[in-house]
Amino acid sequence: MSVIRTAEVIAVGSELLGWTRLDTNSLFIAEQLARLGIELKAKTVVGDDRHRIETLFKRALERVDLVVFTGGLGPTDDDLTREAVAGALGLELVENDDLLDQIRRRFERRGLAMPEVNRKQALVPRGAEPLPNPNGSAPGVRLEVEGRLVVLLPGPPRELQPMLLELCGPGGAITARVGPERLHRASVFTTGLGESQVEMLVQPIYSTWRDGPAPIETTILASPGQVELHLTVRSSDGAAAGARLAQAIEHLTAALGPSVFSTDGRRLPEVVLTRLRERSLTIAAAESCTGGLLLERLTSVPGSSVSVAGGVVAYSDALKRNLLGVDAVLIDAHGAVSEPVAAAMVDGARVRVGADVGVAITGVAGPDGGTPAKPVGTVVIAVAAPGQPLSVRTYRFNGDREMVRMQAVQMALDRVRLALVA
Amino acid sequence: MSVIRTAEVIAVGSELLGWTRLDTNSLFIAEQLARLGIELKAKTVVGDDRHRIETLFKRALERVDLVVFTGGLGPTDDDLTREAVAGALGLELVENDDLLDQIRRRFERRGLAMPEVNRKQALVPRGAEPLPNPNGSAPGVRLEVEGRLVVLLPGPPRELQPMLLELCGPGGAITARVGPERLHRASVFTTGLGESQVEMLVQPIYSTWRDGPAPIETTILASPGQVELHLTVRSSDGAAAGARLAQAIEHLTAALGPSVFSTDGRRLPEVVLTRLRERSLTIAAAESCTGGLLLERLTSVPGSSVSVAGGVVAYSDALKRNLLGVDAVLIDAHGAVSEPVAAAMVDGARVRVGADVGVAITGVAGPDGGTPAKPVGTVVIAVAAPGQPLSVRTYRFNGDREMVRMQAVQMALDRVRLALVA
Numbered sequence: 045m046s047v048i049r050t051a052e053v054i055a056v057g058s059e060l061l062g063w064t065r066l067d068t069n070s071l072f073i074a075e076q077l078a079r080l081g082i083e084l085k086a087k088t089v090v091g092d093d094r095h096r097i098e099t100l101f102k103r104a105l106e107r108v109d110l111v112v113f114t115g116g117l118g119p120t121d122d123d124l125t126r127e128a129v130a131g132a133l134g135l136e137l138v139e140n141d142d143l144l145d146q147i148r149r150r151f152e153r154r155g156l157a158m159p160e161v162n163r164k165q166a167l168v169p170r171g172a173e174p175l176p177n178p179n180g181s182a183p184g185v186r187l188e189v190e191g192r193l194v195v196l197l198p199g200p201p202r203e204l205q206p207m208l209l210e211l212c213g214p215g216g217a218i219t220a221r222v223g224p225e226r227l228h229r230a231s232v233f234t235t236g237l238g239e240s241q242v243e244m245l246v247q248p249i250y251s252t253w254r255d256g257p258a259p260i261e262t263t264i265l266a267s268p269g270q271v272e273l274h275l276t277v278r279s280s281d282g283a284a285a286g287a288r289l290a291q292a293i294e295h296l297t298a299a300l301g302p303s304v305f306s307t308d309g310r311r312l313p314e315v316v317l318t319r320l321r322e323r324s325l326t327i328a329a330a331e332s333c334t335g336g337l338l339l340e341r342l343t344s345v346p347g348s349s350v351s352v353a354g355g356v357v358a359y360s361d362a363l364k365r366n367l368l369g370v371d372a373v374l375i376d377a378h379g380a381v382s383e384p385v386a387a388a389m390v391d392g393a394r395v396r397v398g399a400d401v402g403v404a405i406t407g408v409a410g411p412d413g414g415t416p417a418k419p420v421g422t423v424v425i426a427v428a429a430p431g432q433p434l435s436v437r438t439y440r441f442n443g444d445r446e447m448v449r450m451q452a453v454q455m456a457l458d459r460v461r462l463a464l465v466a
Numbered sequence: 467m468s469v470i471r472t473a474e475v476i477a478v479g480s481e482l483l484g485w486t487r488l489d490t491n492s493l494f495i496a497e498q499l500a501r502l503g504i505e506l507k508a509k510t511v512v513g514d515d516r517h518r519i520e521t522l523f524k525r526a527l528e529r530v531d532l533v534v535f536t537g538g539l540g541p542t543d544d545d546l547t548r549e550a551v552a553g554a555l556g557l558e559l560v561e562n563d564d565l566l567d568q569i570r571r572r573f574e575r576r577g578l579a580m581p582e583v584n585r586k587q588a589l590v591p592r593g594a595e596p597l598p599n600p601n602g603s604a605p606g607v608r609l610e611v612e613g614r615l616v617v618l619l620p621g622p623p624r625e626l627q628p629m630l631l632e633l634c635g636p637g638g639a640i641t642a643r644v645g646p647e648r649l650h651r652a653s654v655f656t657t658g659l660g661e662s663q664v665e666m667l668v669q670p671i672y673s674t675w676r677d678g679p680a681p682i683e684t685t686i687l688a689s690p691g692q693v694e695l696h697l698t699v700r701s702s703d704g705a706a707a708g709a710r711l712a713q714a715i716e717h718l719t720a721a722l723g724p725s726v727f728s729t730d731g732r733r734l735p736e737v738v739l740t741r742l743r744e745r746s747l748t749i750a751a752a753e754s755c756t757g758g759l760l761l762e763r764l765t766s767v768p769g770s771s772v773s774v775a776g777g778v779v780a781y782s783d784a785l786k787r788n789l790l791g792v793d794a795v796l797i798d799a800h801g802a803v804s805e806p807v808a809a810a811m812v813d814g815a816r817v818r819v820g821a822d823v824g825v826a827i828t829g830v831a832g833p834d835g836g837t838p839a840k841p842v843g844t845v846v847i848a849v850a851a852p853g854q855p856l857s858v859r860t861y862r863f864n865g866d867r868e869m870v871r872m873q874a875v876q877m878a879l880d881r882v883r884l885a886l887v888a
Contacts, residue, residue, distance in 0.1 A: 059685065061496060061506045061507070061508070061509065062496055062500070062506075062685070063493045063494070063496045063497030063500060064493070064685070064687055064696065065687075066488055066489075066490065066492075066493065067488075068488065070488075070511075071485045071486070071488065072485070074483060074484055074485045075485035078484070078485060084483045084484075085483070085512075085513060085515075085518065086483070086510060086511060086512045086513070086518065086522075087483065087510070087511045088508060088509070088510040088511075089492075089508060089509045089510075090507075090508045091507060091508070093507075096507070096508065096529075099525075100508075103521075103525065107518075263481065263484070263486070265486055265487075274486065326782075329779075331758075334762075334765075335761050335762055335764070335765025335766070335770075335774070336753075336758030336759070336760070336761035336762040336765065336777075336779065337758070337762045337765075337766075338758070339757050339758030339779045340756075340757055340758040340759045340762045342757070343756075343757025343758065343759075343779070343781065344757065344759075344867070344868065344871070346832070346833050346834070346867055347834065348757075348781075349781055349782075349835075352757070352781050353781060353782045353784070353785055354778065354779040354780045354781040354782055354785040354789075355758070355778075355779045356776065356777075356778055356779070356789065357751075357758065357761045357765070357776040357777045357778070357779065358776045359765065359770075359771055359774050359775060359776040360748075360771075360775045360776055362775070362820055363775055363776040363819055363820070366818060366819070366820060367776075367778065367789060367818060367819065396788060396789060397785055397788070397789065398784055398785070398788060410768070411768050412768070412769065413771075445766070445768055446766065449766070
């Protein structure tokens with residue numbers, strides 16, 4: 045049996061060829077295989093077409109050490125993965141008594157008789173090993189083909205994921221076949237800098253890591269208000285790789301300064317909530333153009349109720365006055381999108397909600413409402429925190445309504461984070 | 467030249483084989499091709515590996531009428547799509563003077579000299595047509611191979627999309643090669659029913675549409691709090707197909723009743739906002755466990771500021787008292803997650819925010835905070851609308867924190883929608 049270094053994924057299902065569904069399983073599979081040092085060489089989505097599945101499978105066997113199928117293991121006539129794999133290898137499909145028994149009992153536990161159509165799911169190519177599926181009626185299949193490993197997994201993620209974790213876990217059938225190398229990873233998340241600014245600052249650093257016996261690969265991912273650096277190194281020496289990555293992270297954070305908010309994979313709302321919890325502080329928000337997005341992101345984190353008091357979504361000027369106590373004179377004199385109004389909003393949020401830290405956002409998210417003086421993308425953010433002077437700043441974000449809102453929230457959260465550093 | 471009926475998509479780029487990025491272009495491509503009646507037979511992601519790209523391309527040419535490549539057209543050594551396609555066909559790459567000129571001018575417009583490396587982007591396989599790229603420096607390529615059409619498009623969606631729309635638009639190079647059949651579509655969006663309930667109600671209806679000369683295909687898509695039915699029919703008679711679909715939609719809506727909220731693709735927040743606008747009503751929300759998600763979804767719709775006054779995210783009991791005027795006695799007697807408190811919250815939101823319609827959500831989103839009497843997933847929703855009795859109901863949603871929050875918001879929006887029907 046040869047060592048597994050390369051893999052292909054074949055996702056089976058005509059529904060994955062439309063315009064509504066993506067094969068997201070392949071991300072999970074790529075990640076699990078990468079951890080074991082296995083490189084994904086290609087992934088293909090194919091419809092419920094036995095001949096095509098067979099052809100693809102034969103080609104994949106010529107090129108890689110491991111072929112992972114997802115989907116097409118259900119009980120209906122459209123489910124053809126089993127048949128195609130057996131057909132391509134010239135193997136007979138035989139009924140596995142244990143599997144049949146398991147499938148039957150699965151139905152019985154729900155007080156049902158097994159429909160005759162499900163009998164098909166107990167078929168495995170002769171010589172193959174069935175893989176138990178604790179979350180569904182479609183068992184998986186594992187088989188060896190001239191030193192290559194072939195794995196058939198069901199399509200639903202909640203069925204596939206535990207089965208793959210078993211195969212890739214300690215003592216799993218895939219783990220048993222890989223070499224000593226593993227992929228080690230680290231990440232640096234930043235905000236407040238654009239992708240090209242980050243690239244400019246770190247390119248001279250990471251470009252020196254590409255050579256040598258264990259090169260570090262660096263990938264840059266950008267989303268509105270966030271740039272992520274993902275580092276990977278392939279090594280059979282876990283301790284050395286860990287030390288290498290730790291040093292790399294140190295160099296990157298030194299170059300990027302306070303724009304780095306996380307080196308442990310935590311997102312910005314989690315970082316802010318941790319800081320609040322560590323200091324036993326609560327937070328309140330007053331949101332205008334972001335319409336609840338900041339509070340939504342904070343409260344989406346489990347356990348956030350300890351630190352998040354709540355807030356006001358004050359879309360209308362009347363609401364800014366009534367619920368936040370913003371003086372109508374301020375709004376008349378400076379407009380709702382202005383630094384004095386943001387300052388009054390943050391005061392109102394902190395006092396009326398009764399929280400230690402306050403954050404306020406008022407702006408023009410678009411597509412309408414822009415003026416020459418305050419075009420779409422203009423956003424004022426105010427932050428008040430204990431022992432800190434009130435801080436109010438005006439930003440100009442690019443992009444559409446969604447982009448402006450996302451960047452505004454990310455910036456506001458970051459401003460809160462920085463106010464909690466001192 | 468033969469008619470184009472089938473296609474394959476090959477996405478080139480090693481970055482698409484990791485665990486962070488999906489090839490989302492293929493959804494857009496599938497949709498545009500489907501409109502023209504072209505069936506996508508397979509899609510593959512392959513790394514920056516010339517030999518593999520060549521092999522895949524040759525196989526695709528044997529199987530389909532149209533091959534669409536995305537990515538790998540940049541100026542660097544990793545960009546290999548041009549070379550692989552020319553190599554597979556035994557064609558020489560020749561520099562196209564017009565393209566070189568366009569690329570040069572593109573740089574000049576930004577006050578830059580064209581880097582020598584970008585010269586490569588002016589290469590096209592001999593006999594191929596370049597495709598202008600208005601949004602980037604990588605031109606596309608179109609070529610005929612023994613009656614088959616091959617199109618090379620750049621990877622960034624904002625470059626690819628207009629180029630594909632041109633090819634698939636009136637008089638476009640793909641449109642010119644398809645038959646008279648087009649794909650006609652319609653959809654029905656429902657909420658408040660589970661996927662299996664919807665399936666049970668509509669299966670007897672749509673199963674009769676599968677036969678006959680122009681069968682209607684039905685796809686069911688479920689997300690938390692929403693089940694969508696997507697109908698497609700392939701026909702060369704647009705008027706007849708439209709009439710057929712209109713009748714189908716009528717049958718489905720009759721069977722599904724008031725759970726249908728949209729037959730024109732609009733999402734629930736848009737439907738609610740339209741109804742509010744039609745009646746010149748404003749809305750206010752009081753959210754507890756959903757933490758701003760309802761307001762966020764409403765305000766994410768452009769133009770929502772006309773109808774959304776705002777609201778309060780009252781995570782803490784203190785806030786429910788201070789900002790919404792909920793009587794502390796009510797909270798003590800019934801708990802924060804209770805029908806009397808939800809009723810008081812909706813009153814407070816309506817009166818204090820000053821809006822015509824009010825909606826309040828209080829519940830246990832989890833993972834903590836559940837009790838035997840009020841387990842995780844318990845959510846109380848109150849809706850107040852002009853001319854309607856105050857309506858308060860308790861729900862029990864399944865799933866994790868995110869699922870509970872999404873279902874609660876969807877249900878609350880639907881309750882508002884139904885309150886505005888009368």
